[in-house]
Amino acid sequence: MDAELEFPKQLIDALRSAQQVVVLTGAGVSKESGIPTFREAQTGLWANYNPEDLATPEAFQRDPKLVWEWYTWRRGLVSEASPNPGHYAIVEIARRVPGFSLITQNVDGLHQRAGSDAVLELHGNIMRTKCFEENVLVESWQDNEGIPPKCPRCGGFLRPDVVWFGEGLPEGVLDQAVEAAVGADVFLSVGTSSVVQPAASLPLYARQAGALVVEINPESTPLSQLAEMVIPHPSGEALPALVQQVWGSEKKRSYQ
Ligand code: BV8
Numbered sequence: 001m002d003a004e005l006e007f008p009k010q011l012i013d014a015l016r017s018a019q020q021v022v023v024l025t026g027a028g029v030s031k032e033s034g035i036p037t038f039r040e041a042q043t044g045l046w047a048n049y050n051p052e053d054l055a056t057p058e059a060f061q062r063d064p065k066l067v068w069e070w071y072t073w074r075r076g077l078v079s080e081a082s083p084n085p086g087h088y089a090i091v092e093i094a095r096r097v098p099g100f101s102l103i104t105q106n107v108d109g110l111h112q113r114a115g116s117d118a119v120l121e122l123h124g125n126i127m128r129t130k131c132f133e134e135n136v137l138v139e140s141w142q143d144n145e146g147i148p149p150k151c152p153r154c155g156g157f158l159r160p161d162v163v164w165f166g167e168g169l170p171e172g173v174l175d176q177a178v179e180a181a182v183g184a185d186v187f188l189s190v191g192t193s194s195v196v197q198p199a200a201s202l203p204l205y206a207r208q209a210g211a212l213v214v215e216i217n218p219e220s221t222p223l224s225q226l227a228e229m230v231i232p233h234p235s236g237e238a239l240p241a242l243v244q245q246v247w248g249s250e251k252k253r254s255y256q
Pocket of ligand 1: 025026027028029031032037038039040052055105106107123162163164165166167168169190191192193194195196197198216217218219221233234235236
């Protein structure tokens with residue numbers, strides 16, 4: 001284990017005694033799975049676009065083909081990616097504490113593929129598709145009628161089932177996330193630039209309610225000044241090391 005990764009005793013003790021642990025993740029937790037983070041310089045076709053300008057209903061209405069193809073490119077990256085040790089360490093934390101909530105801003109579904117359940121997906125999931133007009137999920141469609149494909153029911157454009165800038169978050173998911181945050185004993189914010197609202201406010205609610213707020217991110221963010229602790233390391237290294245230091249390395253057998 002990397003000697004430099006020694007965690008503060010306060011954090012180790014807090015996790016060992018915590019009744020409720022909440023983890024909030026952003027694109028950084030999938031970086032070590034090979035998926036570029038949301039704000040990393042876009043490559044190839046998308047080099048000239050700011051992701052925040054593409055992930056909007058206005059961009060889709062202005063150029064549906066461009067936006068649909070951006071998501072097709074990203075879906076390809078996600079399909080080729082696998083969860084990394086950071087995702088698996090989060091599954092292990094959930095097994096070790098009495099109460100656990102995982103809130104993610106990510107749309108890649110890697111937490112679920114690593115074995116996390118009851119994932120609160122604040123911003124939807126890129127692997128699901130819905131009708132732009134009816135706002136209902138669509139499982140299958142004809143691929144031979146141009147790009148974007150059309151809704152088999154109403155003929156409207158299909159779009160990814162993600163939350164775009166300016167759109168509200170899914171019913172109830174945000175309420176569950178706020179409820180989890182204010183009930184947390186320990187709140188880990190992992191791999192997020194902490195600028196997108198309302199997600200970025202969750203660690204602040206947790207702190208106001210008395211949680212120990214810890215940021216895991218190699219870079220500093222607007223949360224860094226407000227967190228009790230900052231662990232400036234990649235999550236794929238820091239999270240497994242944290243699990244090992246707090247609970248030891250043997251896997252907890254899940255007693256059914
Ligand atoms: C809403 C889905 C209202 C699409 C996304 C208040 C103030 C200011 C602005 C607003 C506000 N309230 C609302 C807004 C507007 C806007 C907003 O927040 N804008 C920002 C830019 C200021 N918010 C919204 O529009 C939200 N909607 O509030 O609507 C409303 C209410 C009711 C009815 C109608 C309307 C909707 C926001 C959701 C937008 N959709 N994604 C898609 O993915 O294509 S957000 C997008 O950013 C991604 O989901 C991403 O997850 C999210 C956050 O980014 P990060 O995950 O943090 O990724 P990023 O690249 O930024 O950072 C990665 C980090 O990882 C870095 O810090 C890096 O250092 C770190 N890292 C790198 N490697 C590692 C690592 N960390 C650990 N380990 C590593 N190895």
